[in-house]
Amino acid sequence: METGIQIGDVLLVTSIMFFIGVYGFVTRKNLIAVLMSLEIIINAAAINFVLINKLVFTTNLHGVFFTFFILAVAAVEVAIGLVIILNLYRLKDSIDPEEITTLKH
Amino acid sequence: MNWSYTIWIPLLPFLSFVINGVLYNRLPKKLSGVIGTSALGVAALLSYLTAGRYFFGTTSAEGYQPILAWQSTWMHITDKLAIDMGVYLDPISIMMLVVVTTISFLVHLYSVGYMSEEEGRNRYFAWLGLFSFSMLGLVLAPNLVQTYMFWELVGVSSFLLIGYYYDKPSAVRAALKAFIVTRFADVFFLIGILLYSYYSGSFRFEDLNNIAAIQAAHSSIPVFMGLSALTWGLMLIFVGGAGKSAMFPLHIWLPDAMEGPTPVSALIHAATMVVAGVYLVARLFPAFHGSDDGFALHVVAVVGTFSSLFAAIIAMTQMDIKRVLAFSTMSQIGYMMMGLGVSGYGEEGLGYTASMFHLFTHAAFKALLFLGAGAIIHAVHSNSIKDMGGLRKYMPMTNITFLIACLAISGVPPFAGFFSKDMILEAAYEHNKLIYFTGYITAGLTAFYMFRIYFMAFWGRNRDYDHEPHDPVWSMKIPLIVLAAGSVVLGLLPFNEWVTSDLRPLHIHFDMMMAAASVGIGVIGIITAYLLYRKPSDAPDKISHSLGFVYKTVKNKFYMDELYLGITREVILKRIAAPVAWFDRHIVDGTMNLIGNTTVGLSKGIKRIQSGDFQVYAFGILIAVIFFVVLFNYFIPTI
Numbered sequence: 118m119e120t121g122i123q124i125g126d127v128l129l130v131t132s133i134m135f136f137i138g139v140y141g142f143v144t145r146k147n148l149i150a151v152l153m154s155l156e157i158i159i160n161a162a163a164i165n166f167v168l169i170n171k172l173v174f175t176t177n178l179h180g181v182f183f184t185f186f187i188l189a190v191a192a193v194e195v196a197i198g199l200v201i202i203l204n205l206y207r208l209k210d211s212i213d214p215e216e217i218t219t220l221k222h
Numbered sequence: 223m224n225w226s227y228t229i230w231i232p233l234l235p236f237l238s239f240v241i242n243g244v245l246y247n248r249l250p251k252k253l254s255g256v257i258g259t260s261a262l263g264v265a266a267l268l269s270y271l272t273a274g275r276y277f278f279g280t281t282s283a284e285g286y287q288p289i290l291a292w293q294s295t296w297m298h299i300t301d302k303l304a305i306d307m308g309v310y311l312d313p314i315s316i317m318m319l320v321v322v323t324t325i326s327f328l329v330h331l332y333s334v335g336y337m338s339e340e341e342g343r344n345r346y347f348a349w350l351g352l353f354s355f356s357m358l359g360l361v362l363a364p365n366l367v368q369t370y371m372f373w374e375l376v377g378v379s380s381f382l383l384i385g386y387y388y389d390k391p392s393a394v395r396a397a398l399k400a401f402i403v404t405r406f407a408d409v410f411f412l413i414g415i416l417l418y419s420y421y422s423g424s425f426r427f428e429d430l431n432n433i434a435a436i437q438a439a440h441s442s443i444p445v446f447m448g449l450s451a452l453t454w455g456l457m458l459i460f461v462g463g464a465g466k467s468a469m470f471p472l473h474i475w476l477p478d479a480m481e482g483p484t485p486v487s488a489l490i491h492a493a494t495m496v497v498a499g500v501y502l503v504a505r506l507f508p509a510f511h512g513s514d515d516g517f518a519l520h521v522v523a524v525v526g527t528f529s530s531l532f533a534a535i536i537a538m539t540q541m542d543i544k545r546v547l548a549f550s551t552m553s554q555i556g557y558m559m560m561g562l563g564v565s566g567y568g569e570e571g572l573g574y575t576a577s578m579f580h581l582f583t584h585a586a587f588k589a590l591l592f593l594g595a596g597a598i599i600h601a602v603h604s605n606s607i608k609d610m611g612g613l614r615k616y617m618p619m620t621n622i623t624f625l626i627a628c629l630a631i632s633g634v635p636p637f638a639g640f641f642s643k644d645m646i647l648e649a650a651y652e653h654n655k656l657i658y659f660t661g662y663i664t665a666g667l668t669a670f671y672m673f674r675i676y677f678m679a680f681w682g683r684n685r686d687y688d689h690e691p692h693d694p695v696w697s698m699k700i701p702l703i704v705l706a707a708g709s710v711v712l713g714l715l716p717f718n719e720w721v722t723s724d725l726r727p728l729h730i731h732f733d734m735m736m737a738a739a740s741v742g743i744g745v746i747g748i749i750t751a752y753l754l755y756r757k758p759s760d761a762p763d764k765i766s767h768s769l770g771f772v773y774k775t776v777k778n779k780f781y782m783d784e785l786y787l788g789i790t791r792e793v794i795l796k797r798i799a800a801p802v803a804w805f806d807r808h809i810v811d812g813t814m815n816l817i818g819n820t821t822v823g824l825s826k827g828i829k830r831i832q833s834g835d836f837q838v839y840a841f842g843i844l845i846a847v848i849f850f851v852v853l854f855n856y857f858i859p860t861i
Binding site: 139142143144151214215217218219220221 | 832833834835836837840841844
């Protein structure tokens with residue numbers, strides 16, 4: 118039996134990362150922190166892609182290539198997210214998500 | 223021979239309607255009348271061509287054969303039952319073609335002068351075009367469904383034209399009254415069509431009229447109150463015809479319809495649309511005659527005879543010149559119905575020929591009377607004959623043409639009305655003495671009331687008019703002259719060769735005694751009117767005063783309008799409409815309101831969940847995902 122990193126270890130680590138991200142996303146009172154939490158969630162998914170590709174599907178590189186797409190999309194998303202936050206700050210003088218509740222019933 | 227060009231006869235007025243209607247505000251002021259008049263002129267020429275080719279070119283030992291000039295299937299229901307649109311040519315439809323296009327052309331021409339000062343002339347001519355199209359479509363229909371469609375279209379155009387002065391409340395009321403009364407009758411018409419064609423299995427007139435084949439195809443046709451379902455169907459169809467033709471008791475709309483412009487009254491409410499009922503009965507004549515020994519035809523005869531006497535009595539007391547003419551129209555249509563009602567089939571079909579003949583001549587002289595009345599109203603600016611008098615000096619041309627029309631309607635030889643009226647009376651005499659006698663009295667009354675308005679308007683008292691009345695402009699004079707010429711010579715046409723119940727020439731003999739008798743009563747009527755109204759006197763007032771209650775009843779049209787109003791208000795509105803309205807407001811609307819209010823209340827309760835805070839949403843999504851993961855992993859077995 119091959120020693121080293123097992124699939125269960127990987128999933129444990131990424132699950133912890135994912136829920137840390139979710140916790141941050143739901144509780145932070147600063148939009149930039151929220152955005153950072155979002156990055157953690159995305160990274161948890163990206164690590165899953167790479168390592169499952171490495172450990173389970175050893176004959177191809179689909180997971181690795183998919184990670185590149187995730188990185189590109191994440192970069193774009195951060196850029197757009199920061200622009201939105203900047204504009205929100207100009208508009209509302211605040212980046213607290215609890216104060217940005219214009220879209221409601 | 224090629225007859226397909228006849229489709230253009232109804233389509234030309236339709237083009238005029240479309241052009242005048244679509245280019246409503248963009249047409250130059252004078253052009254709308256020119257378009258309408260020329261379209262109808264060409265249509266009239268085509269009709270004359272058709273009539274000439276048909277009556278002189280297609281005669282055979284079998285008589286004239288119907289021609290289906292054009293046809294297209296509109297709705298295919300079963301192989302036997304299909305609804306077609308088509309052009310059906312036979313003697314009566316060609317006769318009506320000639321009548322409708324000629325009168326419509328002359329009325330268009332007349333309207334160019336009469337309506338020259340009106341603002342909405344394009345609208346007027348558009349609607350005249352629509353009416354002419356619908357009437358021609360009705361006349362040319364090869365089946366009962368097309369008849370019914372165009373029947374409703376003429377009803378609508380009549381409504382639109384009566385309400386032409388839509389800023390005048392009385393005109394709006396009159397238009398509504400005409401529409402509702404005729405619509406009410408048309409409901410029965412539709413039921414009649416459905417009932418009758420249920421047994422005939424076809425809407426085509428050939429199949430509808432072949433009553434032997436219908437009876438052979440059904441082993442038993444239900445009988446209700448001693449009459450077969452076919453007879454009931456025909457009588458319901460006749461109710462529709464009676465509504466359109468203003469027969470008692472559905473006549474109440476016709477006098478009010480005089481609120482429309484006078485040329486419209488001449489076209490629609492004298493010469494063409496109101497005779498549609500007569501035309502309908504003539505179309506289905508073999509069916510009317512063959513079903514239950516012609517019981518439905520007896521109903522037609524009785525209703526027609528009664529209406530003709532009833533209207534003639536009222537006409538004697540009316541003061542509005544157009545209303546007198548309206549009641550006169552009703553009376554003369556009653557005559558036509560009477561002629562059809564007393565007619566037999568084939569060699570005994572004198573009444574049928576006479577009725578169609580009277581329809582033809584009546585169209586000429588009654589349109590002339592209305593157009594003459596229009597010229598007078600145009601000159602005097604009043605409808606009341608009290609405001610007229612001594613007009614013969616100012617309007618010599620109108621005087622002569624009006625006199626010709628009065629002589630024609632009174633049945634004085636050799637004018638057109640004499641021949642047709644005499645034929646109807648002769649047919650009635652052979653059929654039923656009571657009907658003959660009523661018709662005979664009516665002839666005298668007709669002569670009296672026509673010459674009453676003639677003498678009161680053109681002779682009688684001389685007055686000072688604010689504006690001196692004068693003969694109308696040429697475009698109004700030409701129709702008067704043409705129709706006057708028609709009223710003189712049309713009676714000489716050999717109608718018995720052309721228009722007969724079985725399409726074969728009919729042999730008639732001229733009864734000198736009968737003719738002398740009907741001329742005699744006409745002359746008595748004229749002389750009475752002459753003595754009473756030739757010179758201003760108080761004799762008419764004295765007579766009406768001595769009649770007291772009777773005169774008042776007649777002058778108020780036997781209180782028919784009040785009776786209808788009472789029934790509508792007391793019975794229909796209170797007993798039927800009010801409960802229905804309550805049910806609608808409380809039960810139907812209540813159910814709908816309950817559903818609506820429940821939805822609104824529910825949404826009020828749950829809309830707070832949408833707080834606008836995306837972190838709450840994200841948490842909700844998380845919880846939901848966890849819930850479903852747990853649910854599908856542990857509680858729902860995998861498939």
